[in-house]
Amino acid sequence: MTDHSEHENRDSMVDAWAILALIAIAVATAVFWVSHQ
Known part of the structure; x- marks a missing residue:
């Protein structure tokens, strides 16, 4: 869980x-x- 600032946009997508x-x-x-009732 380190350096996920660069993947922040990708994670939000x-x-x-x-x-x-x-x-x-x-x-x-x-x-x-x-x-199908």
Whole structure:
């Protein structure tokens, strides 16, 4: 955990993509579940 200041921008992008992926999975799961009710 040393010198992560140079990777700060990259880490924030990874976090943003991870959050977007989780939201997309949640939405897809909800749509799938509702459509198969």
